[in-house]
Amino acid sequence: MPAARVIAIVNQKGGVGKTTSAVSIAACLGVAEKKTLLIDLDPQGNASSGVGIVDAPRQIYDALVSEVALDSLVSRTEIEYLGVVPAGTDLVGAEVELVSREARESRLREAIAPIRDQYEFILIDCPPSLSLLTIMSLVASDELLVPLQTEFFALEGITQLVKTIDRIKENLNPTLSIRGILLTMFDKRNKLSSEVDKEARNYFKDKVYKTVIQRNVRLSEAPSHGLPCVIYDKSCVGSKSYFKLAEEFKNKIVSAA
Ligand SMILES: Nc1ncnc2c1ncn2[C@@H]1O[C@H](COP(=O)(O)OP(=O)(O)OP(=O)(O)O)[C@@H](O)[C@H]1O
Numbered sequence: 437m438p439a440a441r442v443i444a445i446v447n448q449k450g451g452v453g454k455t456t457s458a459v460s461i462a463a464c465l466g467v468a469e470k471k472t473l474l475i476d477l478d479p480q481g482n483a484s485s486g487v488g489i490v491d492a493p494r495q496i497y498d499a500l501v502s503e504v505a506l507d508s509l510v511s512r513t514e515i516e517y518l519g520v521v522p523a524g525t526d527l528v529g530a531e532v533e534l535v536s537r538e539a540r541e542s543r544l545r546e547a548i549a550p551i552r553d554q555y556e557f558i559l560i561d562c563p564p565s566l567s568l569l570t571i572m573s574l575v576a577s578d579e580l581l582v583p584l585q586t587e588f589f590a591l592e593g594i595t596q597l598v599k600t601i602d603r604i605k606e607n608l609n610p611t612l613s614i615r616g617i618l619l620t621m622f623d624k625r626n627k628l629s630s631e632v633d634k635e636a637r638n639y640f641k642d643k644v645y646k647t648v649i650q651r652n653v654r655l656s657e658a659p660s661h662g663l664p665c666v667i668y669d670k671s672c673v674g675s676k677s678y679f680k681l682a683e684e685f686k687n688k689i690v691s692a693a
């Protein structure tokens with residue numbers, strides 16, 4: 437198998453749909469029998485619980501701090517083709533514990549390297565910050581997916597994110613690119629949603645995915661059942677938008693190669 441595309445789902449703003457998108461896209465790819473690994477890089481562990489994994493004994497922390505092989509940390513999920521490396525509160529300490537470690541920004545990249553040829557896609561769910569964990573994911577990734585919530589202030593903070601990405605490109609990962617901006621929690625009845633949509637497309641042009649993720653209560657219910665929404669209720673509006681997005685996502689990556 438050729439090396440996996442490594443894609444981080446990143447936005448330092450909280451609650452914009454990073455985890456919902458990471459879990460949903462990973463699940464869609466898995467259902468399509470694309471071998472996919474979801475790495476939870478957020479101490480909140482929402483991506484892990486979103487695929488039904490809580491209190492896993494071994495977590496991404498072990499790979500980053502103790503240099504345990506990532507391969508041995510993969511948990512199986514309901515979907516045969518989807519594995520997950522879970523995260524938990526231990527991860528909060530990782531940043532401090534790595535402080536004096538040389539080349540710590542490259543820890544995740546190094547951990548992923550030996551297993552890249554075992555997957556088609558490796559998705560990384562980032563925490564809502566531009567801290568070391570997010571920096572590690574920017575160094576480890578080929579491409580980024582940036583979810584934008586279609587609400588007021590959606591674009592606020594994006595300049596800072598773009599600056600950080602540029603800095604990483606200059607120093608540590610020259611080929612990193614934003615592959616796609618994803619508009620989330622779109623509400624047809626809210627004029628603001630369409631305004632943010634227009635503004636984002638004006639600014640980021642065709643980097644914005646054509647598929648928009650609708651606001652849909654099923655997407656927020658699914659995690660409490662420990663299932664990706666596309667499994668929990670595959671025909672709801674939210675799942676349909678993620679299935680459509682996954683198609684666009686796969687194609688966009690292929691055309692970029
Ligand atoms: N399209 C949607 N429709 C309805 N609810 C949604 C949608 N997308 C996400 N949500 C809900 O909004 C909340 C925030 O979403 P999510 O956890 O995916 O964001 P996040 O960016 O990962 O947050 P954090 O920054 O805390 O990690 C969650 O309760 C989630 O279930």
Ligand SMILES: [Mg+2]
Binds near residue numbers: 482
């Ligand atoms: Mg999250």
